[in-house]
Amino acid sequence: MIISNEIERRYKLSSNEFQSNYVDCEKPVIISGAIKSWNSFDKWSLEYLKDLSPNLNIYAKKFSNKKIELCRFTMQEYVNLINSYEKNDQKTDLPLYCHDLPLFSLIPSLIKDVQPFTLDYLPKWYRYKWWRYCQFFIGASNSLTPLHFDCLLTNNIFFQLVGRKQFTILLPRDAKNCYRKGWRWFLVDPENPDFNKYPEYRNAKPIKFIVNPGDIVYMPPGTLHHVRSLDMSISFNIDWHTQKSSLRALAAMTKGMPVQNCYYNFLLTMGLVLKVPPQIIFKFYKSYLNYVS
Numbered sequence: 620m621i622i623s624n625e626i627e628r629r630y631k632l633s634s635n636e637f638q639s640n641y642v643d644c645e646k647p648v649i650i651s652g653a654i655k656s657w658n659s660f661d662k663w664s665l666e667y668l669k670d671l672s673p674n675l676n677i678y679a680k681k682f683s684n685k686k687i688e689l690c691r692f693t694m695q696e697y698v699n700l701i702n703s704y705e706k707n708d709q710k711t712d713l714p715l716y717c718h719d720l721p722l723f724s725l726i727p728s729l730i731k732d733v734q735p736f737t738l739d740y741l742p743k744w745y746r747y748k749w750w751r752y753c754q755f756f757i758g759a760s761n762s763l764t765p766l767h768f769d770c771l772l773t774n775n776i777f778f779q780l781v782g783r784k785q786f787t788i789l790l791p792r793d794a795k796n797c798y799r800k801g802w803r804w805f806l807v808d809p810e811n812p813d814f815n816k817y818p819e820y821r822n823a824k825p826i827k828f829i830v831n832p833g834d835i836v837y838m839p840p841g842t843l844h845h846v847r848s849l850d851m852s853i854s855f856n857i858d859w860h861t862q863k864s865s866l867r868a869l870a871a872m873t874k875g876m877p878v879q880n881c882y883y884n885f886l887l888t889m890g891l892v893l894k895v896p897p898q899i900i901f902k903f904y905k906s907y908l909n910y911v912s
Contacts, residue, residue: 777837781850
């Protein structure tokens with residue numbers, strides 16, 4: 620097996636190039652320089668979030684082979700846990716990972732810190748109150764999301780704001796080599812693959828790279844990704860469909876996609892293909908932002 624770092628890195632990629640060379644071709648890319656002017660790079664930190672809303676109720680996730688467990692904290696409690704962990708030289712008792720949190724909806728004042736937003740990277744349908752589709756990832760160094768693909772088979776545009784992350788991605792054609800469990804999770808650990816237990820993984824072609832503050836990562840639908848925080852990290856992403864990807868995702872109902880996922884994809888297809896306004900669709904779709912799959 621060859622581990623590659625061959626992912627294109629582009630500087631201030633135009634929206635036309637992004638669409639034609641990457642989205643249409645379903646090709647991952649790292650974009651730098653497009654969001655360096657955001658105030659978030661000077662302002663955002665754990666302490667900033669705690670000071671803004673110390674009593675905000677949030678949740679963090681614990682990943683295991685059997686299920687995903689949710690634990691609830693106030694923002695102040697969670698930040699204190701991370702600070703204690705980072706000060707511990709032994710790095711024991713890793714805090715749970717705050718994963719998929721719709722923080723812009725919970726603390727709207729954060730929206731002004733990410734301006735001007737790269738709206739032209741998104742389909743027009745998503746641009747109305749775009750921040751409602753964002754989900755945050757906040758955690759200590761060593762926080763980990765195991766190998767998976769995004770549950771609605773959406774495109775994924777990921778914004779790294781604080782700290783660094785190490786991504787290992789595999790294109791959808793490699794899913795057959797990664798020992799799928801359920802709809803979207805995989806048994807292989809790309810950081811320490813057990814070739815005796817999972818011999819087909821030798822045929823996979825993982826791509827490994829580091830994402831720095833100010834980088835944007837684009838991953839096409841069905842891209843497998845395993846993500847480890849190298850530092851205390853704050854990131855957010857938007858999962859989004861094109862007309863093409865929404866129709867293809869609907870067809871995945873015949874390939875084991877859960878019924879709830881099909882429902883959300885049906886809503887997005889109504890918006891993107893049938894032009895139902897987002898103001899109507901979102902009130903039915905917003906429960907996806909707290910959906911654990």
